[in-house]
Amino acid sequence: KAGVTQTPRYLIKTRGQQVTLSCSPISGHRSVSWYQQTPGQGLQFLFEYFSETQRNKGNFPGRFSGRQFSNSRSEMNVSTLELGDSALYLCASSSGLAYKETQYFGPGTRLLVL
Amino acid sequence: GENVEQHPSTLSVQEGDSAVIKCTYSDSASNYFPWYKQELGKRPQLIIDIRSNVGEKKDQRIAVTLNKTAKHFSLHITETQPEDSAVYFCAAKATDSWGKLQFGAGTQVVVTP
Numbered sequence: 001k002a003g004v005t006q007t008p009r010y011l012i013k014t015r016g017q018q019v020t021l022s023c024s025p026i027s028g029h030r031s032v033s034w035y036q037q038t039p040g041q042g043l044q045f046l047f048e049y050f051s052e053t054q055r056n057k058g059n060f061p062g063r064f065s066g067r068q069f070s071n072s073r074s075e076m077n078v079s080t081l082e083l084g085d086s087a088l089y090l091c092a093s094s095s096g097l098a099y100k101e102t103q104y105f106g107p108g109t110r111l112l113v114l
Numbered sequence: 115g116e117n118v119e120q121h122p123s124t125l126s127v128q129e130g131d132s133a134v135i136k137c138t139y140s141d142s143a144s145n146y147f148p149w150y151k152q153e154l155g156k157r158p159q160l161i162i163d164i165r166s167n168v169g170e171k172k173d174q175r176i177a178v179t180l181n182k183t184a185k186h187f188s189l190h191i192t193e194t195q196p197e198d199s200a201v202y203f204c205a206a207k208a209t210d211s212w213g214k215l216q217f218g219a220g221t222q223v224v225v226t227p
Contacts, residue, residue: 033215043215048213050212055213056212092215101207102163103160104160105157
C-alpha cells in the first residue's frame, strides 16, 4: 500500500496571505488528523476528519480550518498567515474506528511565513 | 484536557547499552499509547504501541510497559545501535477523543559508537 502523501512539501508565504495544504491518506483509511510541529510547542493536534465530517478539534484559532472529500483526501487552510504559523504541518491517517486508531504520518509540509 | 510529560529531554548512551524513556499522562480515560521515532527531516514513524488492557508489549529490541494505576508508561530499547539515534515521542489518546494524540515533548536519543 502507498503511504500517506502530502503536497506541497515546502511553502514560503508572507504575512497576511492564506495557504492550502493537501493530504492523501492510505487507501482504505477514512480518518485524517492534522498536527502542527514546532521546536517550541512540539506536536499539537489541529483537527480530525472522518467521512467528510470534523469529529474533533484542537485549540487553534479559527484561521485554521480543514475539510475532507469523499475520497478521504483532506485539505487544511490557514488564512491571514502570521509569522508564528511557520511550522511543519503533518497529517496522519488511520481507519478512524475505535480500537483501530493507529496513525501513520505523512512527510509533512514545511511552511515558512515571512 | 490531557497532558503528557516525557523525560528525559535528551539521552546519550553507548552503543550496546539500554535506553529508557518515561512518560506520564493525566487523563484517566486514556487507553491507547503509541511511541514514534522521528529522524531529522523525516516523518514520525510508529515503532510500538500499547493499549490499556495490556501491561507490557515487546517487539525485538523494543518494549513498552504501562502502569495504569500510576498513569505512566515507558519505552525500553536494548542493545542500542547508532541507527537508534533520533527523537522519540510518546503519546496518549482517550477513547472518546477522535483522532487526537496528545504528544510528549520528545526525547533526543544519541547513541555513540
